[in-house]
Amino acid sequence: MVRIRIIGDPILRMKAKPVRIFDSSLRNLIRAMIDVMLQNDGVGLAAPQVGVGIRLFVFDDRSGAEPRAIVNPEMVEHSEDRVIGEEGCLSIPNVYAEVERYRWVRLKYRNEWGEEKEEVFEDYVARIVQHEFDHLDGVLFIDRLTEEERRILKPVLLEISKQHRGVRSWNKI
Helix, strand or coil: CCCCCCCCCHHHHCCCECCCCCCHHHHHHHHHHHHHHHHCCCCEEEHHHHCCCECEEEECCCCCCCCEEEEEEEEEEECCCEEEEEEEECCEEEEEEEEEEECEEEEEEECCCCCEEEEEEEHHHHHHHHHHHHHCCCCCHHHHCCHHHHHHHHHHHHHHHHHCCCCCCHHHC
């Protein structure tokens, strides 16, 4: 069973390893991640968020298209201009903040079958993709906030971690 890891869990701060084998186990994990993401009303979910340290994320841009999987992404280009928008995270329940992101990004990646792809993601989808891409490097959206914003959120983050039996040290959050 796949469960979402909550802030304080050390895997959320680890750099994920590339996927080497594209088999039915990977596709089963992708299906399970999509189910958990949708059940929790999320728009994206990275493998480290479910305790699997591989470079994989899924997302649903709410456009009516099927949810998708991105495996071993590399950001090869991005816009110079940035936009600010609200973000939240399934691993940091009920916490939202304004985060600055690139307006568009170009990713090279593989799909769940191992086929190479390259694609430009714009606007809202670019925000989702960048948020999930960060998870693969152990970066949480709160890391992109100002020091003052993080200071204000610190008690809330510690309480979330405590409630979920996570690490109680700010340095590990």
